[in-house]
Amino acid sequence: MTPDTTSAEDLLRDLVRIPSVNPREGAGDGGETAVAAYVRDWLERRGVRAESHEVLPGRSNVVAVVPGRSESAVLLESHLDTVETDGMTVGPYDAEVRGGRLFGRGACDAKGPLAAFLLALVELAAGDDPPPYTVVLAGVCDEEHAYRGVLHLVDALADRAVVGAIVGEPTGLVPAVAHKGVVRYTVRTRGRAGHSSRPEEAVNAITLMAPVVTHLAGSAPDVPPHPLLGPATRSVTRIRGGTGPNTIPGSCEADVDRRTLPGEDLDTVWRRDRDELAALGAEVDPPFTVDPALDTAADADVVTALCRALDEHGRPSEVRGMPFGTDASKLARAGIPSVVFGPGSVGDAHSAAESVELTEVELAARVVLAAVRGVGEPRCA
Template identity: 80%
Template sequence: MSEPTSLLRDLVRLPSVNPRGGPGDGGETAVAEYVRDWLQRHGVQAELHEVLPGRCNVVAVVPGCREKAVLLESHLDTVEVDGMTVPPYDGEVRGGRLYGRGACDAKGPLAAFMLAAAELARGKPPLHTVVLAGVCDEEHEYRGVVHLLQRLRGRAVVGAIVGEPTGLVPAVAHKGVVRYTVRTTGRAGHSSRPEEAVNAISLMAPVLTHLAATPPAVAPHPLLGPATRSVTRIRGGTGPNTIAATCEVDVDRRTLPGEEPDVVWQQDRAELAVLGAELDPPFLIDPALDTPADSAVVSALRRALTALGHPGEVAGMPFGTDASKIARVGVPTVVFGPGSIRDAHSADESVELAEVELAARAVVAAVRGMDVENMAVEEASCG
């Protein structure tokens, strides 16, 4: 069995389902410990950082000629395994693909970054120091990347590659999200005398009709298309013979680069207040990503892919990632990795092993290819 296959299979065999705000079961930390030990066996120093009780990040460093760093970041946690049609933790290999929860999102990208870090540590020191981070809690409240950025404060980071399943396409843009709860309030009563009550569910009906018929009033993004607004959950009533006093719906508003989350919420609140609805403050905010395609890290990755015989065109992705938080602190960031988002979170999640290997080679070439004008002189002085 090849090293990429055995590495990814080992990662998939370690359950690391995000506890969604509950007490962690140690799964993320078990993966972090495996990553640390594997990297150390391959000559890369790594350590654990506790983010929440029993939930850790792992951070490794490959020293370069410069202290300025390139960040490779991916996540340790997965979504739940309910309804899977393949064994979630076997790491079964069929037809050149490895199956299991997390194989695609995002242990495949994580494995590629680990292989890249080991390769960079074996050869001549890269021009930039490389920081590899595997973080917890990406699938819920992204507290792992927030903790990582706090630890990196004061270190100059010239670019970042965030590991997610992009089909080996450099993704320079993705949507953000604002999630909030909308509420209508009526007056409870017996269902045999509805005329003496005010049905909050009925009051919600025009709100739902409006949300379905009225897209956000913002121009589409060239790589991402339109902003969207979707109702994802509805709750109302207390029993089959009681007129509902309250009704609530959760709204998922996907934002575009340039939209500020708080402004979006304020606009939606004013818009829906006309229909008699109230909005709670957002329970989740995640900014959008929009990295210039000519930034150094993106250009280096595109050149690396082209040299490997793979297309280097950039694209946008509809889903959110840790990249937006990294970019928010001023680090040019691109999302990249093996696998398709269509396979992520799916009942038969899998990733093509050849893509994992190609992703690792592309990352090595991209790291070594940054700042090509000064590379020869500085690498020679670095030895």
């Protein structure tokens, strides 16, 4: 196979120009599927077998395979969807390049990492020497909402032994082996609605919510900090209450984001918060989002291979923790040791001027290629 000459800039520009905003609970508009189809066709033109897998109506994953000397696999996984484009100060789909950076929604999170994985995969496929393990690349839908793409992928891989995974996210080219989980729930206070001209005849639910918010802001979760992640956190992220400017509200709701640490039981976290807030007179709904934390052993084969590849390329290789959640926790829960890695900074993800440095995308591709080739090699003494 002739080595591919596609540049990181050309590939990433094409990916960013395909809108793929996660529709949340709405019907898919083909955005994620359009990116999946682009990836599939791009790979197949370069001799790499790839297929689309429908996960939800109008929403698909794409999975490609490069055979190795072993049928057991190393997984390269990243996501196809992006967050919304509201408030962006750059054209979300223009894919403009300025000062060596490509701007647009998804450039950093996570089409930059996806582009790096694609470039590594086609170079791997073009080589004369097959990799030690079969390499599976997956671009998945719905990472930014309910993780249904990676859960579908886990089911699809059930019959294949997967020795490790590199999950593409913007980590600034450092290997992340731990990240926080999350439990999100709604807390509610109930009063008695009435006319605002006679507040003494009503009970203001917003006023009842005030001590709940104050308590949540002033009391940290009572768990020891994690060496790579620091403390668990709890934040009020949204408040809803009231029906009009001249009505005392009878109900108020607040959404709470509780970031969990490895080892915390998610159901126990919610039950403790429920009991704690019930003592303040509030109701707490069952969680609407639950996602586990990640805590991969630093000596897992896929981690040591990635760290060795970073060393070879003159990059820092000390393992880190990341505060945000990723698909890696779902893969790890399925028994696949997973490390998070990719170009770009999380500070640029979801931002008004989202962008990624193109040289980082190129370097990430070279590092991933070396890491995949090095999985299973003896560790240095």
